[in-house]
Amino acid sequence: MKIEMTHIAKSFGSNQVLKDINLTLNSGEVHALMGENGAGKSTLMNVLTGLFPATGGQISIDGETKSFANPKEAELFGISFIHQEMNSWPDMTVLENLFLGREIKRAGGLLNNKEMKARAKDAFKQLGVNIPLDTLIGTLSVGQQQMIEIAKSFLANLKILIMDEPTAALTERETNRLFAVIETLKAKGVGIVYISHRMEEIFKVSQFVTVMRDGQIIDTKPTAETNVDELVRKMVGREITDYYPRKDTPIGDVIFSVSHLNSAGGLFEDISFEVRAGEILAFSGLMGAGRTEVMRAIFGIDKLKSGTVTLNGKQLRIRKPVDAIRHGIGFLTEDRKTEGLILDFSIRENVVLPKKDSFVRRGLYNAKAAAIFVRDLINRLSVKATSDEQLVSDLSGGNQQKVVMAKWVGISPKVLILDEPTRGVDVGAKREIYELMNELAGRGVAIVMVSSDLPEVLGISDRIIVMHEGTIAGQLPGKGATQEQVMQLATLGE
Structure with missing residues (x-):
């Protein structure tokens, strides 16, 4: 699958948050999307998946003009968006959350719990997750809930996966497992948009990186052809020579x-x-x-x-x-x-x-x-x-x-x-x-x-x-x- 976003613009009232965006995404590659908070990264992906309609420009998929009425339609087409903030129901079980809105039913309308459990266990196996399916989501850690959000996308006919700060709440072991899953998906031809502020992850998993600032694309290039200092400079529009400012505060009693x-x-x-x-x-x-x-x-x-x-x-x-x-x-x-x-x-x-x-x-x-x-x-x-x-x-x-x-x-x-x-x-x-x-x-x-x-x-x-x-x-x-x-x-x- 090849997605081309051309001259995309998006405004909320008088506030223009995306300006003349041109971006190409391909199956089988990890494309990192970077920028300060408010740069427009998530908004751009929300336009792609139909949460927000664009106010200008067009989207084409494999050469045909395409727009989605809502994220569910995009998901059925094979484009899943795992958001930074989790979208789960704490008083429902893991299994219920996984299949909410996509329940598998038998003839006659009854839920096919056996089939749903089988598919859930298969998705968990790919991720290396071991959480009982009857556990209430609200009793799980933030990191466990994040892994379940990732597992949801594995239940769809996945072609493009958008991940917004996917490791923010994960342990080191969970993060390494996720990276292994990304490599597997990439080998299967799944394209991944990887939104992250963690520089080391960008250089570890991505083949291309796009930097956004103030609703515009500043640059796109192969990840191997850039470095941390260049990315930071393009993201913030200035040099940040020291990530951790010097602390000269005297310590008291x-x-x-x-x-x-x-x-x-x-x-x-x-x-x-x-x-x-x-x-x-x-x-x-x-x-x-x-x-x-x-x-x-x-x-x-x-x-x-x-x-x-x-x-x-x-x-x-x-x-x-x-x-x-x-x-x-x-x-x-x-x-x-x-x-x-x-x-x-x-x-x-x-x-x-x-x-x-x-x-x-x-x-x-x-x-x-x-x-x-x-x-x-x-x-x-x-x-x-x-x-x-x-x-x-x-x-x-x-x-x-x-x-x-x-x-x-x-x-x-x-x-x-x-x-x-x-x-x-x-x-x-x-x-x-x-x-x-x-x-x-x-x-x-x-x-x-x-x-x-x-x-x-x-x-x-x-x-x-x-x-x-x-x-x-x-x-x-x-x-x-x-x-x-x-x-x-x-x-x-x-």
């Missing part, structure tokens, strides 16, 4: 500590650590090691069986998130869509949510003061939006992440917990988030960062704690530690 934390659900045990003013403490480890669960318990989302949390020498009693916020603790969760944002609220409404009461005087809400406060934050974080009244659901993933950051920066935190703060964020926005972390550390904020990105852990942290199977396996200095040292602790424990 211990202001936050936890002692002998044990999970009520048995997800972690005997967790003790401390963080100093101005320090960035990174938590590393494999998915499922318990890093996120520890942070959720500290913040009052999940229950603790025992242990203490102390801030500035005072033991805290945190039963729910509002207690943590009241004490000056912020928590950027790993799942911004369901836990970090209210999607049908505006940017302003999301940002002021944790400190809304501070804008109330004598029973009246000062909307003007709130608006000024929010505009200052979104300008500081370079959020790309038409105004602070824009719905966060209309923003790109990276800009949504910046809104969540703005929400927690706005409470003037003493402690800020960041769980995968740069997941799905482009290199330019990553740098801005790192600079913001350094700025907050410079103000004396104690920062705890959970990250699965080892170069990030090594490049931005002052100290590293590595978890293994619900316990702390060891600590390493941020400067001088190696990926090998971190992985040894993460995989083998102490």
Whole structure:
């Protein structure tokens, strides 16, 4: 299959997001699509698969003009789009999610569960996935849910597969398995559009790379004929000579500590650590090691069986998130869509949510003061939006992440917990988030960062704690530690 997108344009009202796009995709090759958040990558693929109608240009497939009325029609034609944000129903089983809208029925209309299970198991076998089909989706990890989204595309007559940040929530083992699957699909003649911000992946899996910026294609060339510096320069329109900005913040006294934390659900045990003013403490480890669960318990989302949390020498009693916020603790969760944002609220409404009461005087809400406060934050974080009244659901993933950051920066935190703060964020926005972390550390904020990105852990942290199977396996200095040292602790424990 050969897809040619010619002079494609797309506008939402007066906002033109795609301008004169020309792109060719072929079966049997992996074509990487790169660009900052908001560059138009996902929008372009949504135009291809019929989610958005183009406002200009045409699409031809194998020489014939073609347009799809909706993504389902594109999928039946053989073009599947695995979105960065998962489209699953948490209260339904794995099998029900896999075949939702594509159920296999017997004569008479009854569901053919035997056939659906057989096809699901075959798709799982190709991916190396071992998840019971009767498991509720909502009980699975983010990484497991991502693998199920990928498995859905294997159930169709696949010709072109579009993958938007497919490894953002995957473990190293799952990522390597995915790369093996990509090679198999490519050998079978399936064409793959690979949208990712992870440079090492682009050079590992793709044959061609297209860079987009501000809704336009800047360049397309064989991946072997370019390099990281050139791609970054084309993506952001400037040089980024250092991915991880230098941190010169003096580290002060211990202001936050936890002692002998044990999970009520048995997800972690005997967790003790401390963080100093101005320090960035990174938590590393494999998915499922318990890093996120520890942070959720500290913040009052999940229950603790025992242990203490102390801030500035005072033991805290945190039963729910509002207690943590009241004490000056912020928590950027790993799942911004369901836990970090209210999607049908505006940017302003999301940002002021944790400190809304501070804008109330004598029973009246000062909307003007709130608006000024929010505009200052979104300008500081370079959020790309038409105004602070824009719905966060209309923003790109990276800009949504910046809104969540703005929400927690706005409470003037003493402690800020960041769980995968740069997941799905482009290199330019990553740098801005790192600079913001350094700025907050410079103000004396104690920062705890959970990250699965080892170069990030090594490049931005002052100290590293590595978890293994619900316990702390060891600590390493941020400067001088190696990926090998971190992985040894993460995989083998102490």
